Amino acid sequence: MSDLLALYQDIILDHNRSPRNFRKLAHTSHEARGFNPLCGDKMTLYLDVQGVNIEDVGFEGSGCAISTASASLMTERLKGLTLEEASRLFDEVHRFLTQPPDTPVSPGSQLGKLEALGGVRQYPARVKCATLPWHTLDAALHNRLEPVTTEAEPHANL
Amino acid sequence: MATWIQAKKTMDLKQQMEMARRDFPILGQLIHGKPLVYLDNAATTQKPFAVIRADTAYYETQNANVHRGVHSLSEVATSLYEDARKTVAEFLNAQSSSEIVFTRSTTESINLVANVMGRSQIGANDEIILTELEHHSNIVPWQLLCERTGARLKIIPILESGDLNLEAAATLFGPHTRMLAMTHVSNALGTVNDLAPLISLAHEHGAAVLIDGAQAVPHMGVDVQALDCDFYVFSGHKIYGPTGIGVLYGKRAWLDRLPPWQGGGDMITSVSFQHTTYADPPHKFEAGTPPIAQAIGLAEAIRYVTGIGYPSIQAYEANLELYALRRLLEIPGIQLIGQPLKRASIISFVMNGIHPHDIGTVLDQYGIAVRAGHHCAMPLMEHYRVPATVRASFAFYNTYEEVDSLALALDKTWSLFHP
Numbered sequence: 001m002s003d004l005l006a007l008y009q010d011i012i013l014d015h016n017r018s019p020r021n022f023r024k025l026a027h028t029s030h031e032a033r034g035f036n037p038l039c040g041d042k043m044t045l046y047l048d049v050q051g052v053n054i055e056d057v058g059f060e061g062s063g064c065a066i067s068t069a070s071a072s073l074m075t076e077r078l079k080g081l082t083l084e085e086a087s088r089l090f091d092e093v094h095r096f097l098t099q100p101p102d103t104p105v106s107p108g109s110q111l112g113k114l115e116a117l118g119g120v121r122q123y124p125a126r127v128k129c130a131t132l133p134w135h136t137l138d139a140a141l142h143n144r145l146e147p148v149t150t151e152a153e154p155h156a157n158l
Numbered sequence: 159m160a161t162w163i164q165a166k167k168t169m170d171l172k173q174q175m176e177m178a179r180r181d182f183p184i185l186g187q188l189i190h191g192k193p194l195v196y197l198d199n200a201a202t203t204q205k206p207f208a209v210i211r212a213d214t215a216y217y218e219t220q221n222a223n224v225h226r227g228v229h230s231l232s233e234v235a236t237s238l239y240e241d242a243r244k245t246v247a248e249f250l251n252a253q254s255s256s257e258i259v260f261t262r263s264t265t266e267s268i269n270l271v272a273n274v275m276g277r278s279q280i281g282a283n284d285e286i287i288l289t290e291l292e293h294h295s296n297i298v299p300w301q302l303l304c305e306r307t308g309a310r311l312k313i314i315p316i317l318e319s320g321d322l323n324l325e326a327a328a329t330l331f332g333p334h335t336r337m338l339a340m341t342h343v344s345n346a347l348g349t350v351n352d353l354a355p356l357i358s359l360a361h362e363h364g365a366a367v368l369i370d371g372a373q374a375v376p377h378m379g380v381d382v383q384a385l386d387c388d389f390y391v392f393s394g395h396k397i398y399g400p401t402g403i404g405v406l407y408g409k410r411a412w413l414d415r416l417p418p419w420q421g422g423g424d425m426i427t428s429v430s431f432q433h434t435t436y437a438d439p440p441h442k443f444e445a446g447t448p449p450i451a452q453a454i455g456l457a458e459a460i461r462y463v464t465g466i467g468y469p470s471i472q473a474y475e476a477n478l479e480l481y482a483l484r485r486l487l488e489i490p491g492i493q494l495i496g497q498p499l500k501r502a503s504i505i506s507f508v509m510n511g512i513h514p515h516d517i518g519t520v521l522d523q524y525g526i527a528v529r530a531g532h533h534c535a536m537p538l539m540e541h542y543r544v545p546a547t548v549r550a551s552f553a554f555y556n557t558y559e560e561v562d563s564l565a566l567a568l569d570k571t572w573s574l575f576h577p
Contacts, residue, residue, distance in 0.1 A: 003190075003523065004519075004520060004523045004574075007519070008516075008520075008574060008575075013574070013575060013577070016575075017511070038531065038532075039515060039531070039545075039546070040531075040532060040539075040545030040546050041545075062545060063513065064513035064514075064515040064516050065512070065513060065516045065575070066515075066516070123519060125519075126515070126519060129515070
């Protein structure tokens with residue numbers, strides 16, 4: 001059961017039960033939607049960007065524990081970053097989630113708490129749940145209006 | 159005394175099914191170090207040695223193309239393939255084996271009927287009646303037909319129990335009704351539909367009836383003449399046979415009247431660039447080299463299942479299902495989706511605050527295979543306002559101990575998410 005506990009760590013279960021920033025924003029500059037039709041997971045991400053700084057973040061939607069916790073942890077982390085930093089964070093998280101399970105975290109990693117999402121790497125069918133909010137972020141940063149999906153990508157190496 | 163006889167009967171059935179279980183080599187393996195508990199039988203069933211060996215024997219000693227050539231192997235393969243058709247005809251109690259068309263799957267069978275009906279029988283403003291219980295495979299082909307012809311769909315709603323609302327159904331039939339296409343057993347809820355009244359109603363309005371039997375044939379004997387349906391379809395892989403083989407039963411009068419679907423070899427009597435004459439049913443609907451090994455494997459599966467016997471299968475599965483329902487209801491937070499009057503070895507449920515996909519992942523760690531998702535029945539999920547459910551579906555080879563394993567693992571799932 002150790003894999004299971006690595007997947008459903010306390011921090012994941014906590015963010016699933018009480019998602020942070022689960023709300024629509026009064027002022028939204030960037031917005032994007034993510035939808036995995038086979039799972040039914042769906043989310044809308046709101047960013048309030050002033051200048052180059054992300055002042056506030058919110059999300060709404062419904063999904064499994066992994067996608068909910070991933071979205072919640074992401075929003076917590078994004079506040080106060082510049083657009084440039086958010087974009088770099090997306091790259092790092094995406095690389096991290098799609099690596100083989102035992103790949104060590106690189107020195108100078110900015111992941112911090114987000115490392116808790118790494119449990120999905122043992123579960124190829126669930127990687128798409130963790131990456132959905134991040135691809136939605138990428139779409140928001142690039143003002144892409146089409147809903148994002150992570151289902152079409154192959155298992156394990158999104 | 160009566161109780162004692164009942165107990166002995168139950169014991170005999172359990173022993174009989176334990177013996178049968180040993181015919182399925184895959185069931186002996188470990189998943190994540192735990193004995194495999196396979197409860198995803200509505201998705202596909204496991205295969206007994208008899209079916210696996212028929213497949214091997216065919217490729218080792220009998221393989222040739224059918225209906226071509228006069229060499230010995232071709233004659234052997236042709237007669238095995240046509241014997242398989244007879245086995246299916248007897249299995250469904252069709253009047254003749256010419257009423258059995260082999261296809262790739264239930265889905266292909268439905269697409270075939272929708273296509274040829276759309277080309278010859280159904281036009282603008284005609285109506286096709288479906289039910290809210292349908293699998294996408296019995297929705298989308300009819301929608302495509304509507305797009306092509308301008309026909310319209312009407313949907314028989316369900317009651318909260320997951321049974322069809324027959325009163326509402328009666329109001330949907332009218333002078334424009336051309337077709338009733340409905341499932342025998344719901345793949346998502348397990349509801350066993352009472353077909354007789356709806357088939358008569360459809361016939362009174364001059365409509366043809368297609369029954370999707372994919373989830374019925376693994377659990378109950380079917381008599382197409384007693385049902386009086388015009389088409390009955392099912393898949394080999396859900397009744398312990400191979401994938402890649404489906405069955406379309408059609409009344410001979412319909413198969414004679416309908417145009418061919420796909421064109422190619424095997425479905426013609428003569429071809430010139432000016433004119434082609436088509437073969438008689440069933441070959442008219444079987445263009446190209448058919449799934450030969452798969453048809454032979456399906457016949458073997460049917461012999462295997464009828465060898466155990468539907469009365470035993472039904473009695474055992476009914477007891478197992480009741481036991482499973484009782485155990486599931488003891489678990490905190492479980493809510494059954496659909497509580498139909500009659501169900502066929504399928505139980506759908508959700509747990510408060512835990513997404514079905516998380517439940518599926520946790521159960522898998524305990525070696526338990528269930529389906530978590532929308533079961534290709536999105537309109538039905540919409541009805542119950544859930545994005546997905548967990549579905550445990552049983553076969554005669556499942557045991558009471560496996561139900562206990564499921565219950566224990568669900569208990570642990572609940573504790574994990576509600577510490």
